[in-house]
Amino acid sequence: MKKRLLIIPARKGSKRIPNKNIKFFCGKPIISYSIQAALKSKIFNKIHVSTNDVRIKKILKKYKMDIDFFRPNKLSGDKIGLIDVFKFVLKKYESSGYKFDEIWYLAPCSPLIETLDLKRAAKYFNKNSKFNFMLAVSEYSPPIQWAFEKKNRGLKPKFSKYSKYRSQDLTKMFYDTGTFGAFKSSYFSGTKQNLIGFNIPRYKGIDIDTKEDWLMAEKILKSKK
Numbered sequence: 455m456k457k458r459l460l461i462i463p464a465r466k467g468s469k470r471i472p473n474k475n476i477k478f479f480c481g482k483p484i485i486s487y488s489i490q491a492a493l494k495s496k497i498f499n500k501i502h503v504s505t506n507d508v509r510i511k512k513i514l515k516k517y518k519m520d521i522d523f524f525r526p527n528k529l530s531g532d533k534i535g536l537i538d539v540f541k542f543v544l545k546k547y548e549s550s551g552y553k554f555d556e557i558w559y560l561a562p563c564s565p566l567i568e569t570l571d572l573k574r575a576a577k578y579f580n581k582n583s584k585f586n587f588m589l590a591v592s593e594y595s596p597p598i599q600w601a602f603e604k605k606n607r608g609l610k611p612k613f614s615k616y617s618k619y620r621s622q623d624l625t626k627m628f629y630d631t632g633t634f635g636a637f638k639s640s641y642f643s644g645t646k647q648n649l650i651g652f653n654i655p656r657y658k659g660i661d662i663d664t665k666e667d668w669l670m671a672e673k674i675l676k677s678k679k
Contacts, residue, residue: 631659
């Protein structure tokens with residue numbers, strides 16, 4: 455049975471939505487949704503919330519969890535890549551004798567991701583064993599080939615040769631939702647990246663970065679209830 459580490463990266467210091475990770479969303483701190491989905495899936499041997507925010511420790515106590523170690527300030531800036539954070543966490547656990555086959559991450563502000571999504575993704579990743587990196591992706595709608603760019607206050611087709619194509623005649627394109635993903639441990643040993651996408655519905659792929667994202671996600675969750 456595969457041993458999986460899940461990292462929930464939740465640094466403090468959000469600028470667009472202050473205290474975003476612990477802000478109440480439909481009655482409870484938004485990070486609670488990711489924690490609960492992960493716990494209920496029962497597919498992770500270790501769940502680590504990577505944070506520099508001591509207030510998250512109180513939230514974790516409700517789920518009989520703790521923070522094994524805090525994220526250092528040098529890895530808590532808004533320009534720090536998540537890969538550096540994942541490497542730090544993995545190294546800390548390995549130095550304590552832990553070994554994992556897969557390293558997963560789940561965004562703290564992805565309240566529409568459910569336990570079943572994680573379980574299905576785990577099966578999918580296991581089935582496609584030649585890949586060492588998996589992203590949760592959604593399909594662009596409308597097609598990205600119809601994109602415009604602003605130029606001199608006007609609009610210009612970014613890909614003009616596709617502007618008259620029907621959507622069904624265009625190649626499907628996907629984007630990284632930012633909600634969750636997984637790596638095989640070999641990825642962090644210098645093995646060449648071999649990426650696969652796990653498709654999720656667009657409405658679940660909202661990784662909340664703006665107030666508009668927040669309001670949209672709230673409406674979706676309330677409608678599901």
